[in-house]
Amino acid sequence: MENDRIPPERRRFFLIIMLSGIGAVLAAAASWPVWQYLAPRKGVGEKEKVTIPRDQVPLGGTHFFTFRGHPAVVLQEKAGVFIALTAVCTHLGCIIKWLPEKGEFECPCHAGSFSPTGTVLGGPPPKPLESYPVSVQDDSIVIG
C-alpha cells in the first residue's frame, strides 16, 4: 500500500501537526463568541448624558429629544421640576404626545394615557414609561 512507503512515525508527526492546527482553529472559533459577549460594547456608552437648554422646556410644556438612540421627552411639570421619560408607548411602540390641557401624555395609536411621571392612567399600555434621572445645572437640564 502507498501508506507503507511512509514510515508510521512520520505519518504520526504529520497527522499530529494537522490535528493541532485544526484544534487551534476550532478553539479560536469557540472563544470568539465568548470574547464578543464579554468585550465592552462599542459606540454609545450607557453613561451618555444629554444637555438641553432650560428655556426649551416651557412651564407645563415638553421638549422631545433623542436619548441614547431612542425618542424621549422632558416635561417641566411645576416651576423648576423636570421629568424625563421615554417617549415610546409601552403598548405597541407609538410616540406619545403631551396634552397640556389635560396634563397627561396620550398615545395617538390606541389612546393609552400616562401621567406626567409616566404611570399608566388608561388604555392598553401594559407598563409605565421608563423615566431617566434629571438634574438642573444653571441654565441647562442634564438628563442621564
Next chain:
Amino acid sequence: MREANVMLLAKSCLLLLLALVAPGVLFAEETVCIQCHGGQPGRLGEPVNLWRQSVHAVNGISCHSCHGGDPTDFANAMSPARGFIGVPKGEAIPDFCGRCHVGVREDYLQSAHGEALGLGGPQCVTCHGNHAVRLATPDLINPQDCTRCHDYGRADEIKSAVVETDRMIADLEHSLEALHRVGIATKEMRGELFSLRNDFHRLFHSVDVEKVRSQTADYQQKLGKIRNRGAAIEEELARRKLWGGVVVALLVLGGILAMLLHKAYLDEERR
C-alpha cells in the same frame, strides 16, 4: 391511584398545550356578551360571528371594549350604570371609534371626509365595516367603494401615492416577523415600524393628495432605516451560518485525521 396520577398528568399537559396554542381570542370568549349573543339568531347574534373574523378579535378587543357595559354580569351587562353605551348613530361613529384610534380620528375630522360628516359624507364604518373590521390596506380604496359617493379620480391618485409605501411596510413586517421567528429580539424595531405605519395610515385619512405625496418620501426614508437594520441582522445570520458550516467541516476533517492517527499508532505498534 397510579392511574389517577397519570390522568392528572395527562390533563395538565393538555391544558398546558391548550394555553400555548390558543390565541388571545380565548380571553375574549369568556364574556357574557358572547355567551348570550353568540347563540342568538339574526341581527342579535350576527355581530358575534362577524367580530370573530376581525382584527379586533385577534387582539383581544371584545364587545365591551367598544360598547361598554359589564362583561362579567348577565343581569347588568347592558346597564348604562355599568357604562353600556350601545350602538352609536352615524354621526357619532368617529367619536366612538376615535376613543381608541385618536390619531386617525384627528386627521379624519380635518379632512374633506370629516367635514362632510352628517352631510352624507363617509365615516369609519362606511369604508372599514363594523364588526368584521380587518387590518386596513390600500385595497379599501377601490372604484366600487369610492364611487358610491364621488368619482374615482382623486381616490386613485391617493391610492397610487400610498401603495408603494404600504408595500414597503408590509414587506418589512414580514421580514421582522421572520427574524423574530429565528429568535432575534425585534420588539424595538417592530414598535418603530408600528408607529410609522400608524402615522402613515393617519396621513392618508386626510385624503389630501398633495400632503400624502409630500410626506411619503420622508416615511420611505424612515422605513429604509429600519430595513437597513434588519438587513444588517440578516447579513450577520448568514455570516454565522457560513462560519458554522466551516466549523462543522473542520470537525469532520479533525475526526478523519484522528482516525488516521489512531491507525498510525497501531501500525507503529505492529512493527
